[in-house]
Amino acid sequence: MNMVTRTLISVLLAAAAAVTAHGDHDEQHVIAGPHQGLWYNTLPGDGGTQADSVFSGISTFGRLPYAPCLAHKDINYDIAFIGAPFDTGTSYRPGARFGPSGIRQGSRRLNLYGGYNVPLETNPFDSWAKVLDCGDIPVTSYDNTFALHQIEEGHYSILSRAPKTDAHKKGPSLAGKTLPRVITLGGDHTITLPLLRSINRAYGPVTVIHFDSHLDTWRPKVFGGSPSDVASINHGTYFYHASQEGLLRNDTNIHAGIRTTLSGPSDYENDGYCGFEIVEAREIDIIGTEGIIKKIRDRVGEKNPVYLSLDIDTLDPAFAPATGTPETGGWSTRELRTILRGLEGINLVAADIVEVAPAYDTNAEHTTMAAADALYEIMSIMVKKGPLSVLDIEPAKETSDL
Numbered sequence: 001m002n003m004v005t006r007t008l009i010s011v012l013l014a015a016a017a018a019v020t021a022h023g024d025h026d027e028q029h030v031i032a033g034p035h036q037g038l039w040y041n042t043l044p045g046d047g048g049t050q051a052d053s054v055f056s057g058i059s060t061f062g063r064l065p066y067a068p069c070l071a072h073k074d075i076n077y078d079i080a081f082i083g084a085p086f087d088t089g090t091s092y093r094p095g096a097r098f099g100p101s102g103i104r105q106g107s108r109r110l111n112l113y114g115g116y117n118v119p120l121e122t123n124p125f126d127s128w129a130k131v132l133d134c135g136d137i138p139v140t141s142y143d144n145t146f147a148l149h150q151i152e153e154g155h156y157s158i159l160s161r162a163p164k165t166d167a168h169k170k171g172p173s174l175a176g177k178t179l180p181r182v183i184t185l186g187g188d189h190t191i192t193l194p195l196l197r198s199i200n201r202a203y204g205p206v207t208v209i210h211f212d213s214h215l216d217t218w219r220p221k222v223f224g225g226s227p228s229d230v231a232s233i234n235h236g237t238y239f240y241h242a243s244q245e246g247l248l249r250n251d252t253n254i255h256a257g258i259r260t261t262l263s264g265p266s267d268y269e270n271d272g273y274c275g276f277e278i279v280e281a282r283e284i285d286i287i288g289t290e291g292i293i294k295k296i297r298d299r300v301g302e303k304n305p306v307y308l309s310l311d312i313d314t315l316d317p318a319f320a321p322a323t324g325t326p327e328t329g330g331w332s333t334r335e336l337r338t339i340l341r342g343l344e345g346i347n348l349v350a351a352d353i354v355e356v357a358p359a360y361d362t363n364a365e366h367t368t369m370a371a372a373d374a375l376y377e378i379m380s381i382m383v384k385k386g387p388l389s390v391l392d393i394e395p396a397k398e399t400s401d402l
C-alpha cells in the first residue's frame, strides 16, 4: 500500500467515523475535549452540531449532521435531505436556487426543544432512522438540459444505495431491495421531472400527491409557447412530460390546493389525461381538512408507492410570500400541516419541496420557516411508518438497473 492510498483510506475512515458518531444517538450526547464546559445545547433531537447554539454554526436542515454523500458512496442513512438549487425553468419571479439554503436557515429551530412531534407522537430527530443532510447537488445555471441531467444523476446516487436500517431485507424497489428515502429541497418545480425519472429507475411508475396552486400538467404549446425542446420543459409542464414518459401510475395521482387561472376548461381535461384528480383550495370551506385528507387517501390507495411533491405556493401568500408565482386564496400553514399529518400511514417513498425563493420573504422568515415546518411533518410521517422494507406495495413490472 503506497502513501497516497494509506492517506486516502485514513481520510475515508475518519469521515465514516465522524458520520457514525453523529448518527448514533447514544454517542451524540457525549461531548469530550478540553472545552466541553462551553457546550450546553445537547437535547436529544439536536442532530450533530450540538456544540453550537441554534442560531450559530453552519446551517443544515434541522441542524442534522452534514455528510458529503455524493462524494462518498459508502455513507449510508435512512432519510437524506439533498438540495437541488435550480431556478432557470421559472415563468415569473426567479430565485428558488436559494431555496435549499433558505429552507435550512428557516429550519434551525426545529429541534430546539428536542424535536418531538406532539400530534404524531414521534420524534423524527431521535428514532430508528439515521437522517442526514447531504448538501446540494451541483447544478449549472447555464444549461437546463445539463442541469436536469445533474439533478437526476445526483438524486439517483443518493437514492440507489443501501440504507442504514434493513439493508438486507426485501424492499419495494424493482430490484426487490430496501432503499433509503430522499427529501429534495428545490429549486423551481421543473426539478420534479428529473427526480421522478430517478424514482422511476428505482421503483417504476409511482403515484404522485402534488400540493400546489397550479396544475403543472400544461402542454408546452399552452404554457411557455414552446419555442424549443429545452423551453418546453419548465415549471408549468414537467408533469405533462412525466405523464408522457410513463413515470406516473395511471389514475392514482392527485393535486391538492389548486386555484390557478386557466387558458380554458380544456386545461382541466388535459390534466385528467395526464392521470390526475383535482382538489381545489376552496373545497376546504365545504369539506374541511378531514374531507381533503379523505379525498387524497382514497385516490392514492393502500398499495401504491407514493411520491409527494409540495409547492410552497400551496400556502396562501400571507403565510408564504416568498415564491415564484404566488396565488391568493390558499391554505394556512396550520391547515396544510394538518393535511400532511393526515397522510400518516401512506407508502411514501420520497418527497420534494419546491418554489421557495427566499429573496421575496419577509424579514421574519415566514416562508422558509413554513417550508421547514411542512418538511418536519413529512419527515415525521416517514419515520412513523418505519423503514421501506415494511411497505406492502403492488410492484411495477419493469426491470431495474439497481
Ligand SMILES: [Mn+2]
Pocket: 212, 213, 214, 311, 313, 314, 325, 355
Ligand atoms: Mn405552483
